[in-house]
Amino acid sequence: MNELKKYIGTKIKEHRKSLGMTTIELGKLSNTSQSTISTIERGERFGTFDTMINVCEALQITLYDILPPEKSENLNVPQIHNERIALILDRLSSEDIEVTETLVINDMSLLRTLNKLNPNQKRHLSNHLNSIINND
Structure with missing residues (x-):
């Protein structure tokens, strides 16, 4: 030990x-x-x-x-979501896959925080990000 x-x-x-x-x-x-x-x-x-x-x-x-x-x-990590992940990845462009990989690997705590937001908070955040991107 x-x-x-x-x-x-x-x-x-x-x-x-x-x-x-x-x-x-x-x-x-x-x-x-x-x-x-x-x-x-x-x-x-x-x-x-x-x-x-x-x-x-x-x-x-x-x-x-x-x-x-x-x-x-020796750890058997369950692979129960492989089909679902494959379906999602099949729908993404290669650029989106790279962004997703970066988010999952580097920003897991951010993703967990975003997941905890209620629908109204997510909508506000999305609107805010869109306004930043569009320079509104």
């Missing part, structure tokens, strides 16, 4: 440094204390599941990105 903690801590530290981010910045972005980030990176402890999700989102990675390959290979 200690080896797993150290591996995960090292991966988090590598991702954080690749973004030029300090432990203080990562703590703020993930709503976690700097000391917790440091102890996770040193492999002294795991964060809570919520903490680890928040840290990964702040680093723009997934939990799978910090797991050792032998651990993540």
Whole structure:
């Protein structure tokens, strides 16, 4: 278990440094204390599941990105939405697919926030974005 903690801590530290981010910045972005980030990176402890999700989102990675390959290979990630995703992708242009991929990979927290908006809020946001795009 200690080896797993150290591996995960090292991966988090590598991702954080690749973004030029300090432990203080990562703590703020993930709503976690700097000391917790440091102890996770040193492999002294795991964060809570919520903490680890928040840290990964702040680093723009997934939990799978910090797991050792032998651990993540054994996970059977359900592929229940493959048909639905294929149908959606078939309807999109290649440019729209690239935009979608970027949103899913880099902006998952934004997508989750947008999904929480009620229909009226979504309409207002859409109108606002259209006015920006059209310089109204």
